[in-house]
Amino acid sequence: MPIPYTKPPAPSDDKRWKIVETRMRRHGDRPQALIEALHAAQEAFGYLDDEALQFIGDTLGVPHSRVYGVATFYSFFTLKPQGEHTCVVCTGTACYINGAKEIMTGFEQQLGVKPKETTADGKVSLLTARCLGACSLAPAVIVDGDVRGKVSAADLVAELEAM
Ligand code: FES
The missing domain is CATH 3.40.30.10 (Glutaredoxin)
Structure with missing residues (x-):
């Protein structure tokens, strides 16, 4: 029997994760939502850290290598905290x-x-x-x-x- 898919829990209680989860859900939590999800996380947190990238990859079923590949390929994503x-x-x-x-x-x-x-x-x-x-x-x-x-x-x- 296939193992039922369970969504990973958000990395913390921070309410901003709800925004990211909602955006992913709107796209059916599917791999096609990757760019949209990265945008949502960056808008919410200002940058993308390891936690965010892994959570998004796990939720959408996208390998981490691909998540990092996309996040580093597009110059509008930033992986570091931003200055003022x-x-x-x-x-x-x-x-x-x-x-x-x-x-x-x-x-x-x-x-x-x-x-x-x-x-x-x-x-x-x-x-x-x-x-x-x-x-x-x-x-x-x-x-x-x-x-x-x-x-x-x-x-x-x-x-x-x-x-
Ligand atoms: S090259 Fe097009 S705006 Fe800079």
């Missing part, structure tokens, strides 16, 4: 040739961070994206959810330094 502010720098071709490279260098030299890192004071996390769909604004960045275009590396770094 988040800056996503577009490193797509249009942005790269129009100044994204200088922005990344500025971050590294002046703020001491590389992509997926947070400044030592916990203020700013740096993330990258492949194309934000705003190429006419190159170089484009998103600061705390606001899309900014034609940014200068020096101005942006100075602004983030002052945060």
